[in-house]
Amino acid sequence: MSRIIGAKSVSSDSFGSISSPSSLFRMIRDGIQQKSLQFPYGFEFEVRRLCKSGELNLEGALFYFDKLIETRPIPSIDTFNHVLGSLSKLRAYSEVLSMYKKIRYEGVNSDLYTSNIVINAFCHLRKIDYGIGVLGDIMKRGLEANSVTVATLVKGLCSEGKVFDAVHLLDKMSERGLRGGSRCEASLRCSYGMIIHSLIKICSVDRAMVVYRGMTDNGVAPDVIVFGDLINGLSSSGRWHETLELFDEMAARGISPNLMIYNSLIRIYCKLSLWDEVAKMIQKMEREGLSPDLCTNNIFIDCLCKEKKVNEAIEVFESMLDQGIGPDVYLYNSLLAGLFTVKRSNDAAELFESLRQGNLRPDVVTYNTMIVGYFKNGETKKALKLLREMICEGLKPDEFTFAVLLNNLIKNGKLEEARKFFDEIIGMGLAPNVVTYNTMLHGLCKSKKLSEARELLIDMEAKGCPPDAISFNTVIWGFLKGEKIEDAVQLLESMLERNFSPCEAVQSKLGRIFADSEGRRILQPLADTYGKKIFE
Template identity: 35%
Template sequence: MNKKMISTAVSHFGDPSFFTLFRSYSALGITNSTHLENLIHKRCKSGTLKLDEALGFFHSLIHARPMPSVWAFNHLIGSLSKMSHYSTVVSMLREMMRCVDFHPDVVTMTIAMKCYCRLNRVDLAFSVLAIILKRGLQPDAYTISTLLHGLCREGKSVDKAMGLFHSLKKLLEIGNVKPSVDCYNPLIDSLCKERRVDKALELFQDMINQDVQPDVVTYNCLFHGLCKSDRVEEAKEFFNDMIDRGISPCVYSYTALIDSLCKEDKSTEAISVFGLMTRKGIKPTVVTFNTLISGLCKFGQLKEGLQVLNNMIECGTLPDVVTYSTILDALCKERRTAEALNLLEAMSDTDVKPNIVTYNSLIYGLCHSGQWREATGLLNKMKVQGVLPDVVTFNTLVNALCKESRTKEALGLLGLMIQRDIKPNLMTYTSLLTAFCNTNQWEEATGLLKEMVSLEVFPDTLTINIVLNALAKKEMTVKAHETFKVAIGLLKTLQKLRVNN
């Protein structure tokens, strides 16, 4: 090999010393192949293996004669799979399968299945399963769990995944292999996310009957499902069951339980669980703190929420945009808008930038405190921060201006919404229509009605009643009266269409 070729290869594989290894191992016999296998095993376990280095090792393995053992290949492609180089692994596997002397085992094929699943090609993972069976290999519990994880991850029907699981369970029984907890977890998780908690509990019981020990992931999935279904007492029972089985709850377990307790206004219990968690030496995450702060603020316990915030900072956990937005919203609800504005300024001085939720909370609070000027002024601040207002932002401002009978400014905001490609909705039009009818601005009101009908903005009973009440007013012009009569018929038709759909 000439110097130019060596230089090119070195630039591709990165490390010159590695290239020396690559060149020497490619040319040596079985004894040194064993050394190569040991080196690969060592590098893979180190956690510092790089892609270029792995490609070099693979080239050495694939060209070595006699063919090195399958476990060396498995270590290499397994490490690359863990590093999310799925397409690279698939390419390697195709080259490996073309080698006459290469005999894959079930581990090799399971890695292939995992990569196909991660590439959202579960169909090809099933093809690999077919190859496993055709070659007379016995799929193990990990093989089955890989396929089930892929099905659930791709968003396929959980019922299909369940059907597959029961079919494959029979296959495992033939080989005297028991399903693992990883076979059950993706199914339980998917069922819980679909709010089919009773079905998930049935599967959990099947686990127990099969003498399969649940793990912390199993319980966390159940906590999530039970808490989202407002079955807090059952969640607490499973929490105790988890501890009785000798399974230590993790930060996610505690956070899920704290969340469910907060939603039921059981803040004392939530704080107690939080205390137990810290005494166990489990460090709360920012999500844990946010969950507790949100629960306290939601039920008017801002003072306690601020204490948790102080505790959070003392523990070295930095507040994020959710933390600040929650506190800011609670301040606004208590009409402490000056403090809320100060908090917004404090956020702007940190790496935590306000988002649309932050601004919408503040704008809502300012509007409900009669500070519509300050609220509309925040639109410019949002623009500077690169935060785009949404329909909620504009509706809050339009409604506030309409209540102040400042319909000209409200119409200006409507124009700005359309200019920014934000579609006005029923709330936008109802606020404006109410203001126009209350101030006898019939020309503007008729124009608005025509626009609503043309855009097929479906009215509700409130909107219909506003138009009907306006028709009864003596101040209405003849032209407006005729337009309103036609509009009321069209709006009622739209209302029926909405109900029927």
């Protein structure tokens, strides 16, 4: 019996003699009549009791559903709703939809509660369009969708990234008027909150504020979660004055800030270097029983490092460890960047090693920070060694790192080493992007290796990286400076065929060449095809 309904027995005071589903249905088959068990009402009552108790497992729910379908007269939709609700709690959403089809086939008229369960199933299966279809069916049948219907659909739309559709749905349904009794405002608050949270996630802060104003205009009181999302969004966007105004509005409503809100305000004061205000905020949150967490310390350390107050950042780091707060990789990355900023590469190396020896694993940002830091401090060999180690660890350097590496090598007159490194990148199976290629093209042209630059320009497209306007302008400018006009013109024609325009420097140089009779002879065919504007 426990295999069917879960850990507990089905027997109750009203069903003392029934110990299993089979015995229950033997009684039905044999026609046994008991005063306390009037079919189908007694059976329905027991099914509802089991659903409410939470005793049913998936197998039990399927078993009782099949028996309900076989029962005549057919049980009420309310009983079926209990079973569907139990399945929904078990996350058996496909089974919910399968049962719903059988109920409709048997001619049982579903009600709004049924429809809400079905919509919820479609949403969890990421089939929100079918959920919207159920809403249409609700309206077609003359039923009135309630706030739970809307909240379920809004959640489904937001989870599939269709947040603007969720805004439209909420607006339209609010205009029609929503019912839901005392739960209506709570459901609406949940709907507004999900939309605002989703809008903040995609950095649509202005739209989130419009939704917030609509929320308050419709008489729905925001809670601390809504304020937290908005304050975090505004502060992350650098809209600090609006953040503080919204915080005051929250306080006026008698809502106490949570830790996320405090962290958002602390971030603002740190970035403004208002350290006295930071201290006041910390004292205030501690009076309310809140302690700085990892996020708070990350904000402190990041801002201190950016202001080159690395010693103070290290003090915060050590204090945090003393309090039992474990650091994350983001915190290490901030400290490493700060140490390189103040030319403390040895300390950065020591910290990096402690990170690798601990439970945390350096990420792409960690390696990039170290590599770029080494290069900017002229420690090229260490940077290249770490780059190779990074790739062996299965981490891919980003384009910024490649560009910095090549730039530094070229800047220090190490073009051959840069070229060797560039070839090594390709040899490792990594695909340089157009920025990396352009950096290499610039180095070759700067060193007057124009033939190699032209070959690389052709080769990059063959390797699946089409050159852009910068690529062409770089090489064309190199040929023009080298007085190799015909070579420049060949590339210029190829560039114009791609609808790229010459940059101002190239255009100016071409104009001066065109003014000369020999130059005019060379450039005239292009002028006839593309017009003299390319030389003006």
